[in-house]
Amino acid sequence: MHVDVSQLTGGRTWSGDYTPDTEVVESLLDSTAVRPFNVALSATMVEDSIYLRVEVDGEVYARCDLCGAACKAHCGCVLDDELSLADEAYDAESNEYDLTSIIEEALAMSAPREARCSAECKGLCPRCGANLNHGHCGCAKETIYIGENNPFGAIKDLITGGAENGSTKV
Template sequence: MKIEIEKVKKKQVDLSEVEPASHFPTLMEMEKAGECSFTAPVTAQVSAVWEYDHVRAAGKVETAVRLTCSRCLAEYQSSVSSEFTIFYTEAKGEELDEEVELSDEELISASYSGDEIDLTPEIAEQVMLEIPYKPLCKESCLGLCPQCGADLNAGECGCDRGGINLKMAALKKIKIEK
């Protein structure tokens, strides 16, 4: 998906694209690493307008993924949706050597050079940001029994999990005098 600068300077440009996840190299890296698998194409709608000296691109990205719960290891489906706004300014070729604090607007800005802006990296980034680091099939997931490995969401396994946590056993010996 590309925005042509000359067209957007004249009027608002609305773009829509449906691409398989294989079109985005960073998403394929996530899939190869086993973080998720994409079960639907990536759908993106973007509206771009020229404002003062920059392009404001606002849009929405959607897809669906299959994830593995980090507690119970069950696979589940999840939809991914992200709305975004990015400000594109023309690259001036200046590089800063010192550290500077960025404003909120600068955190959602990018630079472009040439006659068009390629939105492919930003679309992939929006999808990546919405995939959870530690996915959960549900917020109340009980996980697996640490002794027998049974899925505790299906019911109790009968193991005695009320024993002493060996990581904290040394703290029982500490006596605090008042």
């Protein structure tokens, strides 16, 4: 992918969408892409500097951070860079700037920060490892649930209220 520098003269902004090679994306992210990634590029030139913005949008197959189930994870990043016509990537003869390495850097940076099978994922029980999305295990009940027949059931609301306003007084 190249930007034609002659298109940037006179303060004009150049922008374009680019679909990177899926094999390149997958090797940079070490994951399988759900569909081809999109890279949105925009550039403006001030004197001999090109201000470039690279925005990556994509999705890869992943495993949920909380429960390990197969899921999809969003890949995205915005990279701003200042390019100089003194850089090696600029070719004076064709008046083009080669964006390949910057795009690859942005793609690598777009690696998912988190993967969730669903927004409501309950994860695994830290004690027994049961997947809590499939129902409560015995140990989860003991720690978080105060039942109707529990002698401390009557103070449940007081405990909850106390925790919310920061007071421990009952």
